[in-house]
Amino acid sequence: MKIRVYNVAHGEHIPLHLPLILGDVDYKTDDGEIEVWNASRRELVATKWPVIEGAFKVLVRLVPGDNDINLRYQDEILKITLTFTFPHFKQFVRPVYIVLADDDGYFQGPDDEDCSVDSALERIKIGAMLIQTFTAEKMKEHGFGRQAFQLECDANYEPVCNVFKSRLTLERAHSMTGNELWTHFARELMMSSSFTDKDLSKWYCFMSFTRYEPPLSETPKTHSEILKYTKGHTALGGGGLALFGTGNLHTWAAKVSEIYSRFTDMRKIDRTKLMDDSAYREYYWANYATGLGASLHELGHTFDLAHTPSGIMARGFDDLHKVFTVQRSKVAIQNGDHRYSNHERSPSNVSLSDTQESKSLLQTEVKAVNINDKRYKDVCFGSPFKRPIRRNSNSGNVYIAPSPVVFKVEEGFKPMAFQQTVNISMKNYDGSETHQTITKDRSYETVTEVTLGESGQLLAKTSKRGWFEVISLVYRWFNRFDVRESKKNMSFSGSRIRSNFGLRLVELRSDPEGEVFHHWEFLSETPPTEFALKQSRVKNVPIEAKTVTILAEDNVGNVLKKKVELKDFES
Numbered sequence: 001m002k003i004r005v006y007n008v009a010h011g012e013h014i015p016l017h018l019p020l021i022l023g024d025v026d027y028k029t030d031d032g033e034i035e036v037w038n039a040s041r042r043e044l045v046a047t048k049w050p051v052i053e054g055a056f057k058v059l060v061r062l063v064p065g066d067n068d069i070n071l072r073y074q075d076e077i078l079k080i081t082l083t084f085t086f087p088h089f090k091q092f093v094r095p096v097y098i099v100l101a102d103d104d105g106y107f108q109g110p111d112d113e114d115c116s117v118d119s120a121l122e123r124i125k126i127g128a129m130l131i132q133t134f135t136a137e138k139m140k141e142h143g144f145g146r147q148a149f150q151l152e153c154d155a156n157y158e159p160v161c162n163v164f165k166s167r168l169t170l171e172r173a174h175s176m177t178g179n180e181l182w183t184h185f186a187r188e189l190m191m192s193s194s195f196t197d198k199d200l201s202k203w204y205c206f207m208s209f210t211r212y213e214p215p216l217s218e219t220p221k222t223h224s225e226i227l228k229y230t231k232g233h234t235a236l237g238g239g240g241l242a243l244f245g246t247g248n249l250h251t252w253a254a255k256v257s258e259i260y261s262r263f264t265d266m267r268k269i270d271r272t273k274l275m276d277d278s279a280y281r282e283y284y285w286a287n288y289a290t291g292l293g294a295s296l297h298e299l300g301h302t303f304d305l306a307h308t309p310s311g312i313m314a315r316g317f318d319d320l321h322k323v324f325t326v327q328r329s330k331v332a333i334q335n336g337d338h339r340y341s342n343h344e345r346s347p348s349n350v351s352l353s354d355t356q357e358s359k360s361l362l363q364t365e366v367k368a369v370n371i372n373d374k375r376y377k378d379v380c381f382g383s384p385f386k387r388p389i390r391r392n393s394n395s396g397n398v399y400i401a402p403s404p405v406v407f408k409v410e411e412g413f414k415p416m417a418f419q420q421t422v423n424i425s426m427k428n429y430d431g432s433e434t435h436q437t438i439t440k441d442r443s444y445e446t447v448t449e450v451t452l453g454e455s456g457q458l459l460a461k462t463s464k465r466g467w468f469e470v471i472s473l474v475y476r477w478f479n480r481f482d483v484r485e486s487k488k489n490m491s492f493s494g495s496r497i498r499s500n501f502g503l504r505l506v507e508l509r510s511d512p513e514g515e516v517f518h519h520w521e522f523l524s525e526t527p528p529t530e531f532a533l534k535q536s537r538v539k540n541v542p543i544e545a546k547t548v549t550i551l552a553e554d555n556v557g558n559v560l561k562k563k564v565e566l567k568d569f570e571s
């Protein structure tokens with residue numbers, strides 16, 4: 001018997017507070033339990049994680065410098081050293097818990113849950129570390145290395161969640177729409193004297209005052225009905241602010257040892273008392289997955305990410321739990337018990353009895369495979385995109401697609417439109433004054449100029465609207481390049497995009513919805529410095545589209561964004 005890990009190496013430098021460790025116990029295909037502790041943190045109690053069919057996923061807290069990690073399965077112990085290297089980026093993500101002027105800050109939850117401010121801060125910190133880890137693992141999986149945003153930390157490099165005491169009252173907040181709440185807190189946070197480095201942060205904020213109050217006479221059945229009875233709730237991201245309600249915060253883990261049990265919590269939400277935001281799956285674990293995944297989705301909008309056909313920037317965030325739990329690679333029929341993992345109603349480590357429901361889900365018996373030979377080592381064990389190939393003596397290697405799971409999901413998830421306004425006033429030699437307002441919204445720029453005489457009379461007024469080109473530095477939240485010196489090296493002329501540092505990504509987004517419908521990635525060590533937009537290269541163009549927005553990112557994180565006409569593409 002031997003404990004093996006796949007995605008980290010002994011002595012590896014890790015820029016994460018809570019890295020994910022994947023592995024298995026050699027020659028084991030049954031279930032068990034593995035204990036993990038970090039001796040460098042002087043942890044006295046090990047954290048226990050399930051072993052599913054011989055495989056495991058564990059999370060471990062790190063401290064700056066070397067960390068001596070111990071993994072114990074029965075009598076076997078594996079010791080590895082991981083080095084936590086804090087990235088020291090200038091830009092960072094700032095978690096914030098918003099409490100109203102006349103409220104105590106407790107969030108809504110069951111009577112047996114700790115819903116205090118302190119508990120909220122711990123849940124949000126754990127959540128922030130989880131989405132940081134998720135981002136890093138997915139970046140690595142796609143060939144970019146283990147890169148992620150930096151969280152705001154204290155002097156000891158411990159992530160923090162700030163409490164912000166708003167001047168808004170509970171009565172006023174509960175009368176406001178999600179858009180109104182986003183606008184109010186965006187202004188209040190930026191004007192507050194409680195924070196420094198406001199221009200260097202992305203705000204990851206949660207509103208303590210979300211309240212679900214359905215009528216006693218009925219139980220809401222649709223998501224729209226649930227929202228109708230929920231006050232102080234939104235999920236909006238854009239500009240520098242991602243803002244969320246706390247209707248399902250009670251399902252989140254408050255400490256590392258709770259993460260797995262929370263992601264596999266099979267209790268059903270009582271919709272007569274508590275908000276259900278789970279993509280119609282109804283369980284506690286689904287509320288955790290959807291809530292945490294949606295928070296990453298909205299934070300992605302603050303990094304200028306658009307909607308995509310699949311993945312986190314679509315509805316893929318509902319399945320975020322799969323990255324942190326082991327999905328079964330087989331269906332085991334043992335002693336009359338059916339165990340399965342690919343149906344959305346059951347997390348992977350739960351056994352269901354031989355009920356009529358479970359029989360209907362299991363159409364045929366699948367022979368157990370030797371997972372030590374077949375184990376596929378992607379982050380999402382059991383991902384539908386990386387299923388093992390099943391051998392068939394008659395037809396050779398056959399790919400068997402997973403059964404589809406269909407939900408009725410509410411539409412209308414949109415990024416918060418970010419509008420930037422700059423006001424300029426000039427005193428002229430003749431005594432008049434010229435006031436200029438420049439407003440940038442999506443890919444448009446509006447310049448309004450007003451000239452007033454000495455006595456305040458209107459002398460002239462002009463207004464011009466047009467497209468503008470913007471080079472944003474979104475990627476600076478993921479690296480330490482001094483991109484201020486390099487943005488001049490990225491340009492767009494005619495139909496050609498250029499960067500002296502090499503291009504990594506070119507996206508085409510629909511106008512005005514902003515959803516990505518086509519993209520090119522350049523993953524070689526020496527990416528091209530020039531790319532031509534050609535009509536023959538473009539697929540899935542929206543019907544009757546005449547204009548699109550291009551977004552290009554280079555090798556050091558410069559991002560160029562511009563609206564162009566399709567007719568200007570090379571033929």
